[in-house]
Amino acid sequence: MPPAKKPAARPYHHGDLRRAVLTAALDVIAVDGPAALSLRDLARRAGVSHAAPAHHFKDRTGLLTAIAAEGFGLLAATLADASDLKDAGVRYVRFAREHPAHFQVMFTPQLLRADDLELATARALAADALRTAVSAVRPDDLGIDARLAGVAAWSLAHGFATLLLGHNLDGPVGDKDPEEVFRTLAAMLFRTGGKPDGPRS
Amino acid sequence: MPPAKKPAARPYHHGDLRRAVLTAALDVIAVDGPAALSLRDLARRAGVSHAAPAHHFKDRTGLLTAIAAEGFGLLAATLADASDLKDAGVRYVRFAREHPAHFQVMFTPQLLRADDLELATARALAADALRTAVSAVRPDDLGIDARLAGVAAWSLAHGFATLLLGHNLDGPVGDKDPEEVFRTLAAMLFRTGGKPDGPRS
DNA sequence: AGGCAATCTAGGCAATGACAAGTTTGGCTT
DNA sequence: AAGCCAAACTTGTCATTGCCTAGATTGCCT
Structure with missing residues (x-):
């Protein structure tokens, strides 16, 4: 044998x-x-x-912290090659749908070891990627400063993704492609036409 | 005695x-x-x-379900006397800050008994309040249908509130009043001037 | 006054997270 | 090639928890 x-x-x-x-x-x-x-x-x-x-x-918290760190790394990579802020938003939503577990854990601080080095590093990486995408926005586009534009875009994308994962948009959005819906929302936020919509005054 | x-x-x-x-x-x-x-x-x-x-x-899930139901009831009451959609958003953010525990539980479906009657009722009540606020938006205001406007407003408010509670905006927003910041974001979404912003083309 | 149902207590069981020793193994040094 | 060391894994144990069952107490209603 x-x-x-x-x-x-x-x-x-x-x-x-x-x-x-x-x-x-x-x-x-x-x-x-x-x-x-x-x-x-x-x-x-x-x-x-x-x-x-x-x-x-080490322990349960350690496992969840590792997951969150991995998630922020993946997110940073995803956002890195976004063409503009709207594209970054679309990618953000796509990330949440493709990695729901990561996404959930990343944004539940109570479950994580806040002082973890890997986590902090990965989070900083993702934050940088977001900042880069924000900086691509023309500051005079809306008469607002870039920082607020970033917060607005992040809030919109994060809220949409969160509500989507929680099945809170099953009614309104229905079977429509979520990414396409989000593109429309983003177009509302940044006036630059994103959807061939109706009459523009 | x-x-x-x-x-x-x-x-x-x-x-x-x-x-x-x-x-x-x-x-x-x-x-x-x-x-x-x-x-x-x-x-x-x-x-x-x-x-x-x-x-x-009954059990742990029952307790959390009761909390969520109570939360949706409180939220419905809060949204009920909103003057318009933007005001509803501001109230939504305020609710999240004043009732962080409720808010967290309400939007963590994994913790709840989905078929609970009280929960479904309270949730429907809150949804109605939101719909009412949405209906106040002038449909032709943006060339988009009201349903999408509602999703956009909800996403923005929910995302902002969630990121706020998770201390993800401590950097960008700093010590500024969150409600005031949100008012600015909402003004970006619904062009109707909320902040004395720049030129409207 | 009597009785009933809601409220609360007491006890027990299986499962879990965390910790403390031991055991096996791959790889590196010499 | 022999030996050794640290990492990877196992076994055993304890306190805590959720949940179930059975029993005790009390307010209330007729």
Whole structure:
């Protein structure tokens, strides 16, 4: 018998337990929210002992903090190649839909270790990307300063994404493509026509 | 001696345990989030046995559902006497700041019993109030239909409120009055001058 | 005064997070 | 190539919690 037949007979070392736990956690959170997360359950899913995850994340808060940091990294990358502020908003909404678990955890500070270095770094990265997108707005476009334009755009995108994920827009938006709807909203905020809309006085 | 000297010698019946538990729960949630909520802890705070709260709320989800329902009721009342859509937005933000615990729970569906009747009723009430405010907008004001205007206003207000509560605007907004800042944002969305801003082409 | 239902207490069970030792293993040094 | 070390993982344990069941107390209504 070939001893090299290293079967699924769970080797002592999982190989990539950290990623496995993260992925499983994202699944759970996307469906049932962060409150439903159980380290022991994640350990079972990964086929390891109940205390194994703690070695990678220290504790529950550590796991959630790692998820948030990953999320801010992904968001920063997504926003990095936005063409303008409106595009950044569209990307923001898309990110929330494609990574609902990350998004939820990123903006629930109570669940995170605020002083975590990785988290702070990733968050700063995302903030920079947002600032860059904001700076592309012509300041005289609306007679307002860029900082407020950024807050407005962020609020609109964040609110839309949040309400969308919470199924609060199922009625009004219905089966329409959310990104397209958001484009219309963004066009309302920044007058620059975004949708071939009706009569412009 | 007046026998009415009802001392703090904990009477068998609390008197208003339901309200006491709700209030304590709101305190905890406002500080540490819904995840930190413990029925046994609330019972201790109220000075009753560990299973007493369950009689009023059935279980943890029941308590949170009651909070959400109460929140939607309060929000509906707040929005009811809004003068216009922008005012409704300002009131929405104010509500979130004055009732952060309610607000947080209301928009975390994973924590709630979706089929609860009281919750559905209160939510419908709030939705009606919002619809009323939206209907006050002149449809031709922006060349867009009222439904989208409502979604835009709601998204902006909800996003701003959410980011505010999560301390994500501490930098940009600083120590400025949040309501005043929001008024400016709303003015950007609905061109009708809210702030003595620049030239209107 | 009697009785009833709501309110609250007491006890118990399974599950969880966190901690403390031990065990196995891959890889690096010598 | 032998040995060793630190990381990865396991096993065991404890306090806490949610929730269930059964029983005690009390206000209220007739």
